[in-house]
Amino acid sequence: DGLPGLEAIFSPRGDEFIYSYVDQNGRNPVLVVYRKGASKNIDNISTLIGKCAWANDSINIYCAVPKSWPDSAVLPDDDYKSAFSTNDNIWKINTETGAKSVVFENMGDVSNIGVSHDENSLIFILENSGFLYRLNLK
Numbered sequence: 001d002g003l004p005g006l007e008a009i010f011s012p013r014g015d016e017f018i019y020s021y022v023d024q025n026g027r028n029p030v031l032v033v034y035r036k037g038a039s040k041n042i043d044n045i046s047t048l049i050g051k052c053a054w055a056n057d058s059i060n061i062y063c064a065v066p067k068s069w070p071d072s073a074v075l076p077d078d079d080y081k082s083a084f085s086t087n088d089n090i091w092k093i094n095t096e097t098g099a100k101s102v103v104f105e106n107m108g109d110v111s112n113i114g115v116s117h118d119e120n121s122l123i124f125i126l127e128n129s130g131f132l133y134r135l136n137l138k
């Protein structure tokens with residue numbers, strides 16, 4: 001559909017996916033869920049797929065959402081080049097109902113996020129340090 005910066009990840013069941021894209025200038029990332037043959041924007045969440053992961057239930061996703069993007073950034077390319085650093089909040093988003101909540105605030109520049117099989121913890125890398133972290137959710 002000519003969506004710049006289009007990236008997607010499938011749910012564990014493989015029948016839904018989330019995707020992100022940016023505008024023609026490589027800005028303003030939009031996060032979208034595709035479920036049951038229809039796409040729906042996830043409102044008030046501006047992040048890239050590289051900062052999201054599905055929970056094993058194929059309903060919830062966890063996303064690191066930057067508080068702001070640099071004005072000069074061309075996304076998603078500059079994010080993958082580590083051309084800048086963000087300060088992210090981690091959100092839990094129910095892709096069926098649209099309900100969302102902040103799980104952790106001010107985490108730094110989160111990448112490679114993953115959710116444990118039992119959804120008891122998040123695993124991710126902080127870009128600034130390169131260290132691997134695990135946060136308990138329960």
